Amino acid sequence: MAPILAFAESRGGELRKVALETVTAARQAADSSGGGEVHAVLIGAPGIGARAEALGRYGADVVCCVEHAALDRYNPEVFAATVAERLRSGSYRAAFFAASAQGRDLAPRVAAKQRVSLASDVTGFEFRGEVVTAQHPAYTGKVIVTLRLTGVPALLSLRPGSVVPVERPRTPRLETAGPAMDPAAARVTVSEMSQRGATKLDLGEATIIVSGGRGLRAAENFKLVEDLAEAIGNAAVGATRAVTDDGWRPATDQIGQTGRLVSPDLYIAVGISGAIQHLAGMRTAKTIVAINKDKDAPIFRIADYGIVGDLFEVVPRLTDEIRKVRRH
Amino acid sequence: MKIAVCIKRVPDMEMRFSIAGDRKSLDQAGLKYEMGDFDGYALEVGLQLAEKQGSGEVAVLSVGPDGVQETLRKGLAMGATRAVQLKAEPVPFDGLAIAHALAAELKDSAYDLILFGRMATDTASGTVGPMTAELLGLPCVTAISKLEIANGRGTARRDLEGAAETMHFPLPAVLTIDEGIARPRLASLKGIMAAKKKPLEVRPAQLGEAHLLVESMALPPDRPPGRIIGEGADAVPELLRLLQTEAKVL
Numbered sequence: 001m002a003p004i005l006a007f008a009e010s011r012g013g014e015l016r017k018v019a020l021e022t023v024t025a026a027r028q029a030a031d032s033s034g035g036g037e038v039h040a041v042l043i044g045a046p047g048i049g050a051r052a053e054a055l056g057r058y059g060a061d062v063v064c065c066v067e068h069a070a071l072d073r074y075n076p077e078v079f080a081a082t083v084a085e086r087l088r089s090g091s092y093r094a095a096f097f098a099a100s101a102q103g104r105d106l107a108p109r110v111a112a113k114q115r116v117s118l119a120s121d122v123t124g125f126e127f128r129g130e131v132v133t134a135q136h137p138a139y140t141g142k143v144i145v146t147l148r149l150t151g152v153p154a155l156l157s158l159r160p161g162s163v164v165p166v167e168r169p170r171t172p173r174l175e176t177a178g179p180a181m182d183p184a185a186a187r188v189t190v191s192e193m194s195q196r197g198a199t200k201l202d203l204g205e206a207t208i209i210v211s212g213g214r215g216l217r218a219a220e221n222f223k224l225v226e227d228l229a230e231a232i233g234n235a236a237v238g239a240t241r242a243v244t245d246d247g248w249r250p251a252t253d254q255i256g257q258t259g260r261l262v263s264p265d266l267y268i269a270v271g272i273s274g275a276i277q278h279l280a281g282m283r284t285a286k287t288i289v290a291i292n293k294d295k296d297a298p299i300f301r302i303a304d305y306g307i308v309g310d311l312f313e314v315v316p317r318l319t320d321e322i323r324k325v326r327r328h
Numbered sequence: 329m330k331i332a333v334c335i336k337r338v339p340d341m342e343m344r345f346s347i348a349g350d351r352k353s354l355d356q357a358g359l360k361y362e363m364g365d366f367d368g369y370a371l372e373v374g375l376q377l378a379e380k381q382g383s384g385e386v387a388v389l390s391v392g393p394d395g396v397q398e399t400l401r402k403g404l405a406m407g408a409t410r411a412v413q414l415k416a417e418p419v420p421f422d423g424l425a426i427a428h429a430l431a432a433e434l435k436d437s438a439y440d441l442i443l444f445g446r447m448a449t450d451t452a453s454g455t456v457g458p459m460t461a462e463l464l465g466l467p468c469v470t471a472i473s474k475l476e477i478a479n480g481r482g483t484a485r486r487d488l489e490g491a492a493e494t495m496h497f498p499l500p501a502v503l504t505i506d507e508g509i510a511r512p513r514l515a516s517l518k519g520i521m522a523a524k525k526k527p528l529e530v531r532p533a534q535l536g537e538a539h540l541l542v543e544s545m546a547l548p549p550d551r552p553p554g555r556i557i558g559e560g561a562d563a564v565p566e567l568l569r570l571l572q573t574e575a576k577v578l
Contacts, residue, residue: 074493076468076469076470100488100489104454104471105458105470105471105486107455108455108456108458108459108462109458109461109468111424111455111459112460112461112462112463115424116539117422117425117538117540118423118540120423120452120454121452121454136452138450138451138452139450140341140452141548142341142547143345143347143545143547143548144546145421145451145542146542146543146544147540148540148542149539149540150541151540187467187498188468188495188496189496190494190495192494193488193491193493193494194494202489202490203489204489244508245508251487251507252492257365257449258366258507265577266571276342277341284548287571287575288551289567295556299554300556301553301554302551302554303554304552304554304575305555305567305571305575306556306557307557307564307567308560309561310560313560314563317564318564318567321565325572325578
């Protein structure tokens with residue numbers, strides 16, 4: 001069978017978790033439909049090639065490394081031209097991207113360059129012979145659309161967290177190539193990248209999210225949410241739109257219809273009433289906990305475990321109890 | 329400055345949806361429509377840029393059935409100068425097919441800026457903007473949360489997971505706009521009256537062939553009904569027990 005391409009996203013010389021997810025997805029797609037190789041494309045500053053081994057561990061047979069001093073940061077035009085060229089040069093039957101901030105920018109450009117269609121932000125897929133179908137949550141997650149891709153290659157971008165990386169170790173063949181266009185000729189340039197809260201876990205990569213709403217009453221009270229996330233250990237902090245609109249938290253922390261769409265294993269909603277706009281961003285969480293003083297708040301209709309009460313008493317107690325458990 | 333803003337008519341997301349008998353579309357009964365959330369931000373950005381320049385044109389474009397005329401009129405009421413409906417029924421799901429229609433309309437019109445929302449609120453794919461840019465061969469920056477335009481060049485901020493990028497680009501360019509950049513204005517009564525007299529052209533959409541097809545639509549499985557396990561801080565030990573032994577997430 002023809003090979004499948006996987007774009008391996010990196011930042012600052014390190015692979016993103018979504019890179020392992022796209023390689024895993026490509027491996028699973030190939031293995032479930034007659035086999036064939038998985039080729040990963042890795043683009044970055046000189047030295048990025050050292051990450052090829054990790055991609056082999058998750059099932060890449062070939063890693064195509066494109067190293068260039070100017071590519072230490074994402075450049076939309078150079079990356080799109082380079083991935084499109086790779087796609088053209090092989091007889092690929094499909095290509096996987098992550099539906100991350102970078103992948104959502106890159107994948108449609110590559111698709112349009114190649115005049116092929118893209119199933120964007122999919123949470124599942126099936127390869128049966130030549131037929132490729134994929135599931136995409138639409139209408140703020142209220143409708144699941146099953147899409148069929150009839151063109152070749154079939155392009156898909158995968159919602160972060162929807163595939164669990166699985167090791168399928170092999171030693172990948174390393175191929176090197178230059179960028180398909182001179183980075184100096186790019187019309188769009190990136191002058192800086194500021195890491196905000198770089199040490200903190202990203203919402204899209206976290207398996208546990210603690211999120212705060214207006215019920216916290218003031219920006220400084222978000223410390224309660226942060227303390228709880230810290231006590232749990234591997235949790236990220238999110239917020240509602242009301243809170244980000246008021247500037248208590250940066251806009252990028254917003255979970256909801258117009259913010260981030262997340263599916264963690266555990267979502268703890270603190271002082272969140274549960275407006276539809278917010279539920280749209282987190283209703284697919286596996287387990288939902290709600291802490292709110294209003295027993296009629298809509299969040300309690302979808303919370304697996306609800307506590308009606310004053311969050312200023314409940315949350316510190318929960319943080320304490322979790323710290324006690326963690327200590328043992 | 330000549331600006332085009334591509335907007336989409338989407339169902340009101342607060343509604344309950346049900347699937348039609350063909351099992352691949354929404355039951356239209358009782359659906360209310362509005363302008364996509366992000367499209368509203370894009371239009372506001374376009375209007376503010378035109379106002380700052382003191383002159384210029386802001387055209388609103390939409391691909392869809394005659395119902396989109398209502399959405400286009402709303403754009404005119406907010407302050408756009410003219411509107412174009414690219415008639416298509418139904419609107420294909422394939423972003424590339426739509427991008428073909430928009431690129432065909434936009435290619436000879438010499439716009440300085442072509443604006444989109446970051447994604448449509450309904451199909452939530454976010455592909456049409458960057459695809460249109462590629463088909464037109466124009467520079468493109470997506471998901472912009474901050475924007476400055478001066479002397480034929482632009483600077484934009486894009487938010488990433490835990491980081492932000494500053495991008496620079498020449499005009500003409502295609503931009504997709506994220507939330508929070510500028511709150512869309514409400515149409516005034518005067519604006520609504522004026523909109524009735526503004527030009528709204530209708531042309532058939534020159535859609536590309538669709539290779540991304542809707543096979544079926546389904547409602548996601550219902551979550552089990554919510555459950556309140558207790559009141560106040562005294563309920564915390566029970567919550568912990570359930571998270572550890574029942575949900576097994578801690």
